[in-house]
Amino acid sequence: MTLNELAQHDGRNGNKAYVAVNGRVYDVSASPLWQNGDHQGAHQAGADLTRELATAPHVRAVIERFPIVAHIEDPDPPKKKGLLGFFKK
Template identity: 45%
Template sequence: MKSYTKQQLALRNGNDREEIWCAFQGKIYDVSRSKLWRNGKHYEHWAGQDLTEELKDAPHNANVFDKFEVVGYLEG
């Protein structure tokens, strides 16, 4: 599976490209099909970022990522 830099991930924000991706614990997930990520925004969170640190403040746990496809790994 392909690896992406933070800069490459940032382009998958729903604005610069059609893909809406987020990273969590080193994996990159495609959240494009989720209505909750429409336009690359989910409440106060933005796509194209590593959300590992932000999840601890979320009202859900890491299992929320289980329903999304892993499309790559985040470098470094």
């Protein structure tokens, strides 16, 4: 799943509520603490919360209780130009 696809799962208007942490995408839709994709006014579903979780008042194990539904895809690395093109005149 790309970050753009993750953003579509914001828990609003009937969408599932997904959050990403450390490359894993969790479905938090069933949690009463994530109603409409909002977590106590501090976080919104559809986002990568890896950094935010580092300062959360609870441990990472709390988010890991939710089902993993996908993994975040790494963006393609920039393509390197081959030496062949360098030597062509």
